[in-house]
Amino acid sequence: MTTQPGTGTLRSRRIARSRQRLVEIALPAFAERGYDAVTVDWLCDQAEVSKRSFFRYFAGKEDLALTPLNDVWRTLIDGLDEVLARSGPLLEVLGDALVERVERMPPGWERLAVLSARLSGTHPAIDAAGMLVCERLTQQVVDAITARLADAPGADLSARFVCAVAIAGHRAAVDTWRSSPDAEATATRAELCTLIRASLTAAPDALTIRLP
Amino acid sequence: MTTQPGTGTLRSRRIARSRQRLVEIALPAFAERGYDAVTVDWLCDQAEVSKRSFFRYFAGKEDLALTPLNDVWRTLIDGLDEVLARSGPLLEVLGDALVERVERMPPGWERLAVLSARLSGTHPAIDAAGMLVCERLTQQVVDAITARLADAPGADLSARFVCAVAIAGHRAAVDTWRSSPDAEATATRAELCTLIRASLTAAPDALTIRLP
DNA sequence: AGCGAACTGGCACTCAGTGGCAGTTGGCAT
DNA sequence: ATGCCAACTGCCACTGAGTGCCAGTTCGCT
Numbered sequence: 001m002t003t004q005p006g007t008g009t010l011r012s013r014r015i016a017r018s019r020q021r022l023v024e025i026a027l028p029a030f031a032e033r034g035y036d037a038v039t040v041d042w043l044c045d046q047a048e049v050s051k052r053s054f055f056r057y058f059a060g061k062e063d064l065a066l067t068p069l070n071d072v073w074r075t076l077i078d079g080l081d082e083v084l085a086r087s088g089p090l091l092e093v094l095g096d097a098l099v100e101r102v103e104r105m106p107p108g109w110e111r112l113a114v115l116s117a118r119l120s121g122t123h124p125a126i127d128a129a130g131m132l133v134c135e136r137l138t139q140q141v142v143d144a145i146t147a148r149l150a151d152a153p154g155a156d157l158s159a160r161f162v163c164a165v166a167i168a169g170h171r172a173a174v175d176t177w178r179s180s181p182d183a184e185a186t187a188t189r190a191e192l193c194t195l196i197r198a199s200l201t202a203a204p205d206a207l208t209i210r211l212p
Numbered sequence: 213m214t215t216q217p218g219t220g221t222l223r224s225r226r227i228a229r230s231r232q233r234l235v236e237i238a239l240p241a242f243a244e245r246g247y248d249a250v251t252v253d254w255l256c257d258q259a260e261v262s263k264r265s266f267f268r269y270f271a272g273k274e275d276l277a278l279t280p281l282n283d284v285w286r287t288l289i290d291g292l293d294e295v296l297a298r299s300g301p302l303l304e305v306l307g308d309a310l311v312e313r314v315e316r317m318p319p320g321w322e323r324l325a326v327l328s329a330r331l332s333g334t335h336p337a338i339d340a341a342g343m344l345v346c347e348r349l350t351q352q353v354v355d356a357i358t359a360r361l362a363d364a365p366g367a368d369l370s371a372r373f374v375c376a377v378a379i380a381g382h383r384a385a386v387d388t389w390r391s392s393p394d395a396e397a398t399a400t401r402a403e404l405c406t407l408i409r410a411s412l413t414a415a416p417d418a419l420t421i422r423l424p
Numbered sequence: 425a426g427c428g429a430a431c432t433g434g435c436a437c438t439c440a441g442t443g444g445c446a447g448t449t450g451g452c453a454t
Numbered sequence: 455a456t457g458c459c460a461a462c463t464g465c466c467a468c469t470g471a472g473t474g475c476c477a478g479t480t481c482g483c484t
Contacts, residue, residue, distance in 0.1 A: 011430080158417075158419075160384050162419060211300060226450095262465070273441090436475095453457095
């Protein structure tokens with residue numbers, strides 16, 4: 001989690017700083033020397049964190065690699081109650097909420113997010129770890145929706161589809177975003193938000209595409 | 213791959229038999245003693261296959277665990293050209309093709325598929341590996357569609373959404389299927405096919421679900 | 425000031441997965 | 455039938471991710 005500095009207890013700030021340091025060291029290193037060539041042991045050395053603590057901070061090496069991207073989903077999951085209390089088409093509500101979270105990421109998020117997105121493009125295992133977090137979101141949304149819309153038949157299935165589409169739209173947007181020329185230096189979160197909105201508004205019609 | 217016995221060269225049949233033996237030993241063992249408690253080394257001992265060969269046959273332990281389910285997707289990917297040559301709504305075409313592959317799985321597939329599906333429900337890492345194969349399908353479909361429908365703007369995005377929905381529908385169907393009482397002994401592929409069809413026909417409307 | 429809970433580091437360990445290489449075997453041309 | 459070659463196989467040593475354990479530390483709270 002990219003906790004804002006100056007929040008919470010001394011302890012939790014120390015943890016947040018260690019996490020941050022690890023991410024800040026890891027992502028450029030992955031980009032430069034390759035994901036596999038950078039070992040967890042080396043990272044821990046650099047960041048002066050014990051390996052044991054590393055695995056207390058992150059669910060694994062892949063989780064570390066995806067921190068910037070996953071933080072978006074995680075903050076969405078955290079605030080899900082508020083989001084699902086809104087009204088309107090679920091897909092729109094989720095899309096808006098997603099964009100909001102991206103907008104609220106801490107400054108400097110873009111640079112790391114691009115690196116993270118590139119890694120997930122080249123390393124299937126990392127990509128898979130990313131989908132896992134999304135899957136957790138889906139599960140939460142489905143649970144909440146079945147509770148809230150208990151009377152509507154098939155609401156759980158609908159919720160699943162909407163999440164799948166939201167996630168697919170986000171993925172498509174990120175793919176485009178990270179591939180823009182010189183993205184690492186110049187890509188902005190505003191661009192990403194626009195891409196997300198664009199793909200999600202195209203979604204409903206997209207489903208009817210036909211083969212000739 | 214669940215290759216039919218008696219197909220191909222002597223060599224490839226031996227490989228297929230070794231693969232099959234590993235799956236047949238592994239899935240019940242996973243179910244009985246837990247995924248983590250069953251080591252690759254032990255499996256290789258039992259199946260009389262060297263560890264080195266194990267990793268030649270399977271992309272990893274998770275791949276082994278998902279063989280029955282992944283085989284469906286893999287055969288779909290293999291025959292994709294024929295499938296995309298059909299005409300009609302892409303979602304329907306994909307759904308039909310998916311159901312066909314399930315119907316054509318070798319006899320006895322159900323029992324292993326249920327075990328596989330249960331594992332993927334309890335072990336996120338396995339689940340993730342499963343999504344990876346689906347991701348490969350998506351990629352292929354997107355590529356093929358952009359080539360075929362080069363003129364239609366946003367066809368690639370549409371293809372992505374359709375795949376996402378097809379996959380989500382399949383997942384939902386499998387979840388229900390594997391949870392039916394005594395599934396391991398009694399679940400049939402016909403039931404699964406019905407479930408898949410049912411969720412996919414519900415999909416287009418599902419996207420419009422609203423929060424109150 | 426000092427208690428208790430939460431966190432930390434270090435170490436040894438397990439196990440998935442890989443590299444390298446020598447030995448074998450099936451496919452195939454003759 | 456024979457023999458060659460490429461593909462496959464087994465074996466062994468190795469790397470590196472991730473975990474269990476436990477004694478020591480640190481912070482928050484009273």
